[in-house]
Amino acid sequence: MVLNNNYSIFLIISCFTLLFLSTSAPNSIASTSQSPLQTQCLSFPNVSVTGNSNNENDNSNGGDGPKGLKINVHLSNQNTDNVGPLTIFIITSNGECAIAKINSDPVESVGQENELTFEFDSGIIDVNENFNACVETSNNFDFKCVLGTNSPSKVPEEIFLEVPIENVNSFTN
Structure with missing residues (x-):
């Protein structure tokens, strides 16, 4: 019993x-509501974003303090007509992220290269510190990244990203 x-x-x-x-x-x-790159972000520093971004606010603090690293991100337009909206990430080695969204409009981008400039406050990315620059599709979160380094020179860092192809049909007529 x-x-x-x-x-x-x-x-x-x-x-x-x-x-x-x-x-x-x-x-x-x-959570599937966040992309794999968004899950890498631990914080979001004050960053000014200029260029073809459709961000309503650029995360800048509006102050006249000393500015730090400038990163010019150039997107190839080779695949922009195959993808929907894009998100550009700059991810520091400390997990700080600057994010900008771009709406892909093939009519406006034919023959042009999309370019964004991220300007960080000083001290966010130190000299010789590495960062990742990434472009991500919004529909299925495909992404491509490149590693950049804040060089000692006082010129902006130039980053070139190729937009990932998504929903490419392998059948041809």
């Missing part, structure tokens, strides 16, 4: 445990 009683308690506890695990498992997996 004691064995049956212990077995019943074990069975009840096991059922509740399985029920708990099945309802809590989706919450423990990384």
Whole structure:
């Protein structure tokens, strides 16, 4: 009788445990509402973004303080007619991210190169510190990144990114 009683308690506890695990498992997996690159961002420093960005605010603090590193990001237009909106990321080695969104409009971008300039406050990316510059598609989060370094020279860093191809049909007519 004691064995049956212990077995019943074990069975009840096991059922509740399985029920708990099945309802809590989706919450423990990384959210699909954020892209893989967004999950790398730990903080968002004050950054001024200029160029073909459609950001309503540029995250700048509006101050006249000393500015730090400037990064000019050039996007190839080879694939921009194959993709939807794009997001450009600059990710520091400390996980600080500057983000700009671009709406891809093939009519406006034919024969042109999309360019954005990110200007960080001084001290965000130190001299000789590495950073990643990435372009990501908004539809399926395909991305391409390049590694850049803040050189000691006082000129902007030039980064060239190729837009990833998405939804390319392998069938030809």
